[in-house]
Amino acid sequence: MIISIVIHHCYEEQYLKFDKKAVGLLIFLLLVFNASVQYSTQNHQFWKPKYLPKIQKIVNENEAMLPFITSYEKNDDACVETAFQELYDRGFIFTYCKYPRGQGKLSAMVIGNSYATNLNEHIRTHFHHNYSEWRSLRIGDSFGFFHDNAYHGAASLITMKNQVATHKPDVLFIAARYSDFLKSPILNEENDDIVKQMNSNIAFYEQYVKKIYILAPHPLYPLNFLNVFLDYVTRRPTELETLHLNRDAVDRDLLYARERFKLINCKKCKVFDLSNVFLENDKYLSFDRKTMLSYMDTGIHFTGPGMTKCDPVFEAIAKEVMEN
Numbered sequence: 218m219i220i221s222i223v224i225h226h227c228y229e230e231q232y233l234k235f236d237k238k239a240v241g242l243l244i245f246l247l248l249v250f251n252a253s254v255q256y257s258t259q260n261h262q263f264w265k266p267k268y269l270p271k272i273q274k275i276v277n278e279n280e281a282m283l284p285f286i287t288s289y290e291k292n293d294d295a296c297v298e299t300a301f302q303e304l305y306d307r308g309f310i311f312t313y314c315k316y317p318r319g320q321g322k323l324s325a326m327v328i329g330n331s332y333a334t335n336l337n338e339h340i341r342t343h344f345h346h347n348y349s350e351w352r353s354l355r356i357g358d359s360f361g362f363f364h365d366n367a368y369h370g371a372a373s374l375i376t377m378k379n380q381v382a383t384h385k386p387d388v389l390f391i392a393a394r395y396s397d398f399l400k401s402p403i404l405n406e407e408n409d410d411i412v413k414q415m416n417s418n419i420a421f422y423e424q425y426v427k428k429i430y431i432l433a434p435h436p437l438y439p440l441n442f443l444n445v446f447l448d449y450v451t452r453r454p455t456e457l458e459t460l461h462l463n464r465d466a467v468d469r470d471l472l473y474a475r476e477r478f479k480l481i482n483c484k485k486c487k488v489f490d491l492s493n494v495f496l497e498n499d500k501y502l503s504f505d506r507k508t509m510l511s512y513m514d515t516g517i518h519f520t521g522p523g524m525t526k527c528d529p530v531f532e533a534i535a536k537e538v539m540e541n
Contacts, residue, residue, distance in 0.1 A: 268451060275450055275509045282511065282520045283443060285335075290521050292338055301354075304376065309369055310357035321347035323538065326386035328354050328377045329361045329393035331518060332432065336392045336531075339524045343535035354380060361391035362422070362431070363414040365398035378421055385425045388538055392432040394517065399434060399474040412480045419483045428541075429483065430534060433490035434474040436467045436501045442513040443520070446504060461500040467492075489534060491527050 268276060281289060298315035305311075312334050325348055327337045333355040341351055356373040364370035381389060403409050422429055439445060442460075449457050478488055495502045495512065504511045505522055512523035519527070 266451070272451060276447055279443060279447055279450075279509075279511055282514055282522075285331075285514070285516070285518060286521055286524065287334065287338070290338065290524075292342075304356065307372070309373065309376075312353070312355040314353045316341070316351040316353075319344070319346040319348040319351065321349055321539075323348050323387040324350040324384070325388040325390065326352045326354070326381065326384060327390040327392060328359075328380070329391055329432070330357060330359050331355055331516075332392045332394045333361075333390075335518045336390075336432070336524070336527075339528060340390060340531045340534070343528070343532045344539065347539055350384070350386070352380075352384065352386070360393040360395055360399075362418040363411055365396050367396065374418065378418065381422055381425050387427045389422055389426045389429045390432075391429065394437075395434050395474060399477060400470065401473060403473050403476060406480060409477065409480070412477050415477065416480075416482045419481065419486060423483065423485050427485065428538065429486045431478075431481075431486060431488050433478055433488045433492065434471050435492050436462050436471070436495070438462065438503060438513045438517055440517055441515045442503065442517065443511045443515045446511045450509065457504075460503050461497075462503060464496065464499045464501060467501055487534075489530055491530060494527050494530060 267273075294316050296314035297317050299313055301311060301313040304313070314337075321344070325341075325344070327333050327340065333353060337353045341353075344351075354377065356369070356376065358364075358367040358369050359373035359377060360370075361374075361377060364374045399411065401411075403412075406412070419429065446460060449460060481488070492501060503513060505526075508522065510522040511520055512526065514520050
């Protein structure tokens with residue numbers, strides 16, 4: 218009560234006496250002050266908390282992975298083609314890359330949503346340029362071989378099918394983070410609309426390619442996970458183990474999604490499951506206990522260490538493709 222009275226007499230009564238010009242000036246000064254504080258807190262060391270050297274090293278190494286993986290994992294092969302006028306004209310969110318010609322004979326294409334870009338470089342690396350052509354196409358809200366009701370979903374699928382029909386890659390990789398649409402209950406296996414979509418589009422792809430590798434549904438980590446991880450590292454280190462995903466909860470969540478993948482009818486397909494790489498007893502790991510590096514970034518994408526953990530899977534696929 219006393220504080221309110223003091224504020225009223227010292228500030229509010231004086232404020233009410235201002236004319237429009239003075240009020241405008243005050244608002245402007247407050248905005249400048251606020252902007253200055255925001256800039257300072259983000260760019261000056263003074264505001265940043267101080268940690269022990271060991272903890273600071275963990276924080277620094279993880280903060281370096283806050284941007285998308287392509288921001289800090291650079292490759293020596295610059296794209297020779299990135300323009301895709303059709304997608305640009307239609308307002309799609311996309312990333313397209315045709316890489317320099319390799320030294321082999323097979324051609325490959327990676328399609329999907331942001332996971333296509335997330336996985337692409339780690340897959341391509343294990344081919345050691347033993348390909349003639351390599352393309353990567355990521356379109357927002359696209360799952361590569363089926364669609365939900367999201368904006369651009371159906372249209373992006375048509376574009377991807379056209380690209381496969383045009384370029385006829387020997388090997389097609391479909392990599393996507395799937396929506397909850399895939400987790401809806403299966404009421405009738407023989408008449409499930411999603412499975413019908415999947416099989417119909419895969420049958421289309423089989424006309425043009427020799428082999429198809431499809432990423433299996435992956436456990437869904439919390440959005441903004443990397444920042445949550447850093448919060449636990451600095452404030453609640455004794456609770457870090459609680460950040461790993463419970464296996465039973467994940468398996469229940471992915472029950473119908475995984476069941477649909479079992480119903481895929483495809484002679485040229487192979488589903489590769491990255492979740493097994495992170496599985497440890499009753500948990501799906503979310504960070505490396507030795508290096509204390511997160512496997513997921515803030516946007517539910519794999520970090521560099523997360524992808525490195527998956528490299529044996531990609532290496533086996535590359536070996537299988539090149540030997541056949």
